[in-house]
Amino acid sequence: MMAKGFMSAAIGAVALLLAGCGERGAERSPLATEGVTDSMIAAGVGDEWLTYGGGYDEKRFSPLDQINADNVSQLGLAWFADLDTARGQEATPLMHDGTLYISTAWSMVKAYDAKTGALKWEYDPQVPRSKLVEVCCDAVNRGVALYGDKVYVATLDGRLVALNQKTGKVVWDKLTIPKGSHMAITGAPRIVKGMVLIGSAGAEYFTRGYIASFDAQTGEELWRFYTVPGNPADGFENEAMEKAAKTWNGEWWKLGGGGTVWDSITYDPQTDLVYFGTANAEPWNPAYRNTDGAGDSLYTASIVAVKPDTGEYAWHFQETPEDRWDFDSNQQITVTDLEIGGKSRRVVMHAPKNGFFYVLDAVTGQFISGKPFVDGINWAFGLDPVTGKPDVNPEAKYELTGKPWIGVPGAVGAHSWSPMSYSPMTGLVYIPTNNTPQYYAHDPNWEPGETGFQLGIDVSGGNIPADKAVREATKEALNGALVAFDPVAGEVRWKVPQPSPTNGGTLATAGNLVFQGTSTGEFRAYTADTGKQLWSFETQSGVLAAPMTYAIDGEQYVAVLVGWGGVWDVSAGKLAGGITPNISRLMVFKLGADGKLPPLKPTPALVLDPPAPTGTPEQIALGEKLYSNSCSVCHGISAVAGSLNPDLRHSATLGRKDLWQQVVHDGLLSENGMVAWKDQFNRDQIEAMRLYVLKRANEDKALEGK
Structure with missing residues (x-):
């Protein structure tokens, strides 16, 4: 999963310098003909925002241009709503028929009048707070799905819940993870052909990853595609699993395998394929899952394509073979047409944790290009121009060298879950990037346990001493940037440096604008073609989530969830800088509005007064x-x-x-x-x-x- 708290590594680095076609469930219900339909989602963004990435293609681009580069300076706060969950907020709001739907931390759902901000209803799935120990990076939820007359939310404790759009009443509630497992769900469901698709998180807790399909009307499971093979003695679910097993060694299944599908899921009607990203192999350290020799550990750290009607394997591309650095490939997958070599090609675009921007053929998965979108990558010298396979730096294989490795990127990733956006007007992809090196070291005494992370590494060597100069240098060295990347040329066109990593996701619009919130408490607008900052609004808390936009009665609005938390807060702490208090809010803007936030309440300083030290x-x-x-x-x-x-x-x-x-x-x-x-x-x-x-x-x- 994400950086998972092991920022001691990140900071210490600077301081030191099918089942594919599973058993089929009940027959699928008829497609929705009223409310939110398949054709509406396929049409993409217009006045409404109906799915997590804006449309099936996950471009996060809006054709609305009432708010544009010429008048964005007049943007003001139309309304806001304080939230009752003081954790990180990562959801993208959805808007349909005048109602704005959000999920918040602890998988709660709220519905607001999109014009006035009046609360219509709210739902609390009552997730046990003890579940937090099985979640790497805060009790977050990235959003809901809409279909027909229902709202769907996947809960932290592994349920998929359907709610009535008008009332918020529960229609059905299904457990999707194995009973007693360490899995959780933080991602947003996606709707495909009358089905709800969702995976799970937990590739640090001895889990076997999968993506599953559920009937949108009844909640019955239709198919499940596992991302890593199980125990060979039990037989393989399909040919894809049998082939994957040849890339593992030892008794990997006893440790789960990882490969969870905790975020990216994209459907392309043109190819009729579902693309999804998979997480790291488990444990991180290959010494404990490839005991008989090296293996690529398929289908971890990969993009996988399956057929939506059956879950049957179509193709895969592994971005980080035998991943040992937590380079998940769960980041947003965008589908579009690009002119490459003088011809139009249907492609998928991906900017995963490992720092290379991939362009693949959407039909076959063939590698087209892979270029760095950040500086300083040291785990690989580059990618093979034909196959896309990385030329791995031998020194990065810490379990073989026996020496600590300071990796760039680190486990936070050059780009993590924070969504990127793509503007067909500029041809650029807008990526929130991170610069957070990581300390990795083989732990020769590691043994599997029952509680918490199960990684096989020791990061204690990356701790920061109580030294003012070292701490200040560390804060200065850890940072982020908003990067505008040209996917055809494979080049960064412009970059806006930011003082802290893990800034918010992006939104591109036809008004030649890119919107993004920052970890230090601003919501900003830039010109999409040049990156010039045109406007900002102080949000009083860090922004992790991506904004969206919609129009009602001829007025365009921009909405974003605000609320600091997530991996950088819970693991990097104040040592990393860029930490703001959590003030969780939904904020909505429009031209000419002049709303104000209440003044910040002073936070009393905590004075350290511990007992005297003791111990050997x-x-x-x-x-x-x-x-x-x-x-x-x-x-x-x-x-x-x-x-x-x-x-x-x-x-x-x-x-x-x-x-x-x-x-x-x-x-x-x-x-x-x-x-x-x-x-x-x-x-x-x-x-x-x-x-x-x-x-x-x-x-x-x-x-x-x-």
Whole structure:
């Protein structure tokens, strides 16, 4: 999945320098003829925004041009709605028939009057807060789907729920993940031919990835395509799985395999294919899944195409064979026609974590081109111009060299889930990019556990010391950019540097505009052809989500969800810079509006006052390793938390060994999301983690006093 909290690596780097055709379910229901229909989604964006990426092609381009480069300076806040979920907000709103539909953190759904902002209804699926331990990167949800008279949301605890569009009442509620699994769902469902398509997250938790199809009217499962092969002794579901098994070694199925489909799903009516991206192999470290020798671990870190009616395999292209760096290929997949070599070709375009921009033939998956869209890539020297296979740097294979590797990009990715957009008017793709190196090291003593990440690596060597100069240098070196990329020429046309990574997704419009929110609390508009900033609005909180636009009664609106969180907050903490408080809101803009946000409430500063440090050097060293590889996922690298989760340096349990054990070992706060870790660590190991955090708290207290 995404960077998954292991920003100790990212920051330390700078500091150191079918079932394819599964069993068929019930017969498919007739296609919708009223409400939101297949033909409406296929028509793409107009006055309404009906699906996550705007249309089947996922271009996130709107032909609306009432708001344009000449008048965007007159854009103002029309209305806003505060949300009751103080976590990261990543959804793209949908608009149909005058109603704006959003999902929020914890998979809640709300419906608003798109013109006035009046709340029409809201739905809470009551996701258990303990589920958070099985989610890499915050309790986020990226959006709903619309079809017929229903709204569909996939919940963090693995359900697919259909709601009535007018009332929000539950029509049906289906569990889509195996009972008892560590899977979760953070992505937005997609509608294809009367079916709802969804995958799952969790490629760090011993899971077997898949994409599945459900009847939009009844919720019955129609087919399921697994992305990695299961136990050969059970037989293979299809030929695709049998072929994939030849690229794995050892007893990989006991560790799940990974390859989850946690975000990108694109349907192209012209080719009648569904394209989706897959996550990393599990564990990250190939030493523990390819024990008999190297293998590509299909179909992880790949784009896969299947036939929508049956889920039958069509083709695949693996972008990162034998992925060991968490280079998921789940980033948005865009379909379009490009003129290449003097001929028009139907292509899929992809900017995955690994830093190369891929153009593939949409019918066959044939590699057309792959060029860097960021600087500094060091895991590969380049791509083969014919096959697209990477020329991997031997030093990047940390499990073979036995030496730590500082990779660029890191696990956050050169581009992660934040959606890109494509303007057919400029021919450019607008990509939110990241510069976050990562520290990777083989852990020779790793053993599979029951709770938390199961990666096979040790990132503790990338922790940041309590040194003011090092910390300032780290903040300066970690950053992002908005990149305008020419997919035909394979070149960056313009770039807007940004002081922090993980900025919001983008929207391109016919008004020669690109909209994007920033992690530091602005919503901006740029010229699409040159990248000149024309307008900005202070949002009071970081923006992760992508904006959308719609029109009602002749007026164009632009909407965006605001609310800081996600992977950079929960794992990188304040050490990385660019962290803003979480103020979760839906904000809607139009020309001539003059709405104001309420003034920010002052946030009281927390003063470090920990008990005196104690413990042996051996205990503290053990605690650092265990904390870094498990706890930093939520509580931040070097025990410095972000804005969402508790900062353990300030915890009342820090000076109370017994209470620390009750919380961490026994699960005293399970209902708040802090589950018991007794199946992963013994009491001595948990005490070692306390002693490490205690040491870090005292170091930072001394640093603050300087």
